[in-house]
Amino acid sequence: MSDTGAPDVSDENPLLRVEGLQKHFQINEGLISSLLRATMGKEADYVHAVDGVSFELERGETLGLAGESGCGKTTTGMSLVKLHEPTDGRIEFRGMDLTESDDEELDEFRQNAQMIFQDPFESLNPRMTVYDTLAEPLRIHDIENETARIRRALEFAELQPPDHYFDQYPHELSGGQRQRVAIARALVLDPDFIVADEPVSMLDVSLRAGVLSLMERMTEEFNLSVVYISHDLSLLRHMCDRLAIMYMGEIVEKGATEDIIENPQHPYTRSLINAVPVPDPDVGRERVELAGEVGDAIDVPSGCRFHGRCSEYIGDICETDSPSLEQKAEFDDDREVSCHLYDSCGKQS
Amino acid sequence: MATQDKSSIFADIDEGEVDQEDENVDRWRRNLRLWRETLAKQWRMLTDDLMVRLAMITIAFFMIVAVFAPFIAPRGPLTRQYEGDAGIIIADWVEPSFLSSESEYLLGTTAEGFDIFSQLVYGSRAALLVGLVAAVFTAGIGTLVGLTAGYYGGKIDDTLMRIVDFLYGMPLLPTVIILVALMGPSLWNILFAIIVLQWRSTARVIRSQALSLRERPFVKAAQVAGASDWHIISRHLAPNVLPLSFLYGAFAIAWAILAEAGVSFIGLGDPNTVSWGTMLQSSRAYSALDFGAWWWFIPPGICIGLVVISGFLIGRGYEEITNPELR
Numbered sequence: 278m279s280d281t282g283a284p285d286v287s288d289e290n291p292l293l294r295v296e297g298l299q300k301h302f303q304i305n306e307g308l309i310s311s312l313l314r315a316t317m318g319k320e321a322d323y324v325h326a327v328d329g330v331s332f333e334l335e336r337g338e339t340l341g342l343a344g345e346s347g348c349g350k351t352t353t354g355m356s357l358v359k360l361h362e363p364t365d366g367r368i369e370f371r372g373m374d375l376t377e378s379d380d381e382e383l384d385e386f387r388q389n390a391q392m393i394f395q396d397p398f399e400s401l402n403p404r405m406t407v408y409d410t411l412a413e414p415l416r417i418h419d420i421e422n423e424t425a426r427i428r429r430a431l432e433f434a435e436l437q438p439p440d441h442y443f444d445q446y447p448h449e450l451s452g453g454q455r456q457r458v459a460i461a462r463a464l465v466l467d468p469d470f471i472v473a474d475e476p477v478s479m480l481d482v483s484l485r486a487g488v489l490s491l492m493e494r495m496t497e498e499f500n501l502s503v504v505y506i507s508h509d510l511s512l513l514r515h516m517c518d519r520l521a522i523m524y525m526g527e528i529v530e531k532g533a534t535e536d537i538i539e540n541p542q543h544p545y546t547r548s549l550i551n552a553v554p555v556p557d558p559d560v561g562r563e564r565v566e567l568a569g570e571v572g573d574a575i576d577v578p579s580g581c582r583f584h585g586r587c588s589e590y591i592g593d594i595c596e597t598d599s600p601s602l603e604q605k606a607e608f609d610d611d612r613e614v615s616c617h618l619y620d621s622c623g624k625q626s
Numbered sequence: 627m628a629t630q631d632k633s634s635i636f637a638d639i640d641e642g643e644v645d646q647e648d649e650n651v652d653r654w655r656r657n658l659r660l661w662r663e664t665l666a667k668q669w670r671m672l673t674d675d676l677m678v679r680l681a682m683i684t685i686a687f688f689m690i691v692a693v694f695a696p697f698i699a700p701r702g703p704l705t706r707q708y709e710g711d712a713g714i715i716i717a718d719w720v721e722p723s724f725l726s727s728e729s730e731y732l733l734g735t736t737a738e739g740f741d742i743f744s745q746l747v748y749g750s751r752a753a754l755l756v757g758l759v760a761a762v763f764t765a766g767i768g769t770l771v772g773l774t775a776g777y778y779g780g781k782i783d784d785t786l787m788r789i790v791d792f793l794y795g796m797p798l799l800p801t802v803i804i805l806v807a808l809m810g811p812s813l814w815n816i817l818f819a820i821i822v823l824q825w826r827s828t829a830r831v832i833r834s835q836a837l838s839l840r841e842r843p844f845v846k847a848a849q850v851a852g853a854s855d856w857h858i859i860s861r862h863l864a865p866n867v868l869p870l871s872f873l874y875g876a877f878a879i880a881w882a883i884l885a886e887a888g889v890s891f892i893g894l895g896d897p898n899t900v901s902w903g904t905m906l907q908s909s910r911a912y913s914a915l916d917f918g919a920w921w922w923f924i925p926p927g928i929c930i931g932l933v934v935i936s937g938f939l940i941g942r943g944y945e946e947i948t949n950p951e952l953r
């Protein structure tokens with residue numbers, strides 16, 4: 278964490294730039310089904326988990342990824358920290374292309390990008406003590422002052438006194454404490470970028486506020502760029518500067534959080550916002566349950582992927598032309614929507 | 627990287643403002659203590675069960691006997707106690723001392739003139755050697771192969787699992803017999819053949835464990851932190867499958883001893899070593915049963931049974947610890 282040179286590169290580029298990210302999973306892998314496929318001359322089937330996602334994330338900025346279950350939020354998040362090799366597309370971290378990074382660059386990236394997982398009962402090794410869990414990243418990167426750093430990270434995560442937790446195993450901790458340990462582990466390397474995948478959804482409701490405020494503090498004090506993943510829009514509204522709404526592996530709308538929540542434009546965003554209970558009483562909205570099921574994104578619908586469930590279906594164009602995510606003439610904020618309802622302000626019709 | 631615009635909460639630590647020399651936890655002492663605690667806990671749980679305790683005492687008893695065999699056995703196991711005419715083996719065996727007052731042999735002698743009690747004592751060496759070596763190797767190879775296949779998946783997994791499937795196509799005892807017949811009858815060849823066939827079940831079970839472990843978020847977290855494959859296999863996968871390896875090791879003791887006895891019984895045992903299996907074989911060759919010389923074949927039979935059952939009981943007890951649903 279101490280290369281002093283070349284702030285020029287990192288200041289011109291956003292911290293993270295994602296361009297056309299795709300991640301497809303082959304289904305029916307394995308010998309028998311591939312033999313069957315070969316004899317019957319069929320193509321392999323793919324789940325289009327992430328299918329062309331682009332966005333930028335500035336230093337210190339927080340971005341929320343929202344969408345129904347299975348729309349590819351986790352897959353996107355995991356690709357961002359290089360847990361998945363993208364099928365296509367580019368991810369640049371401080372101007373460095375992750376798909377073509379050498380060992381040294383990758384090592385640098387591994388020190389600076391961390392992930393917090395949904396289930397604190399699964400994200401800590403049951404056979405490792407808290408101390409060893411936090412020491413692991415430090416040892417991997419040969420960072421000194423192990424104990425002092427661990428102590429500091431645990432204190433920051435409000436696990437006090439830290440020494441008391443050193444020899445505890447995960448099963449001796451409560452869910453909230455575990456998630457705090459997981460957060461401390463992510464912070465102990467002093468990263469710049471964190472992906473938080475549903476960080477509180479497995480926690481008891483009474484514990485959520487505490488963990489969320491810890492994460493706010495963490496974003497603040499570490500000047501972190503964070504991608505929050507959640508299906509809970511009220512949580513994202515609270516935590517994020519910007520929002521991106523995903524549907525079937527694509528971003529359908531993105532922009533500043535308040536713009537999107539107060540004034541959603543994509544029909545999918547609207548139904549998503551109406552589907553969640555809005556805590557604010559003077560935002561009187563009728564609640565609409567999302568009708569229909571998201572497919573598993575194997576046979577992706579032609580045209581707009583949402584057309585089968587869309588309440589504002591306007592005709593053939595929805596089924597034939599796939600809309601591109603772009604700024605529309607109707608809106609003067611920097612929102613981007615992919616929907617045929619609005620006029621492109623760019624070149625195409 | 628732009629450290630200037632970022633105030634790290636670790637800044638003072640990195641600048642050495644914290645006196646770190648005596649702050650750092652002594653890693654080795656700490657690890658040793660944690661290991662001791664874990665082992666002690668597992669040991670307590672294991673020995674909680676009366677049957678497991680008895681089984682352990684039995685194995686310990688045979689281990690002591692095997693180690694101190696030269697002091698316990700009154701005679702050499704393959705020392706002829708009397709010579710027949712022109713050195714030809716004669717079938718004038720001696721009855722056990724508790725049946726005949728003239729006999730000075732605790733369990734009598736074989737038709738070849740060997741002291742049965744001494745053979746029994748020395749036979750424990752072969753049994754435990756076969757059992758323990760087979761256990762260590764089947765569990766070791768199986769765990770290594772299973773972890774590799776499960777963690778890497780893909781082609782590596784396919785290849786390794788095809789080998790395992792192939793081995794599963796071969797029945798244990800007949801294949802060991804053929805292998806030993808080809809390689810020559812020696813204890814090491816028998817052991818080798820048993821190990822070659824036995825690691826398959828450990829490998830398969832460990833692989834399926836590794837397959838699910840590698841998808842667990844704590845493994846993902848280690849990958850995000852930059853851990854190497856070897857680091858993940860040794861620190862995250864291995865400790866979590868170790869109880870299972872141990873379990874299969876305990877079962878392997880029993881299977882290996884049974885297999886060795888089986889191979890020896892049909893006459894492919896090591897001619898220079900006495901094992902309980904070779905004792906059974908020679909008692910059959912001389913039709914001890916027809917002559918009512920039960921003291922020749924009952925004692926080795928009981929010994930085999932005791933050790934084998936003990937192996938299964940320990941494995942079973944451990945299974946209950948590692949898999950609480952069985953309780």
Ligand SMILES: Nc1ncnc2c1ncn2[C@@H]1O[C@H](COP(=O)(O)OP(=O)(O)OP(=O)(O)O)[C@@H](O)[C@H]1O
Binds near residue numbers: 326353573
């Ligand atoms: N390793 C994998 N192999 C095959 N398919 C996968 C894999 N990971 C995810 N998928 C599929 O990709 C799609 C997107 O999954 P993903 O977990 O990214 O969704 P999500 O938005 O995080 O959903 P949730 O809200 O339920 O967590 C799903 O259809 C899922 O079944």
Ligand SMILES: [Mg+2]
Binds near residue numbers: 350352474
């Ligand atoms: Mg998810």
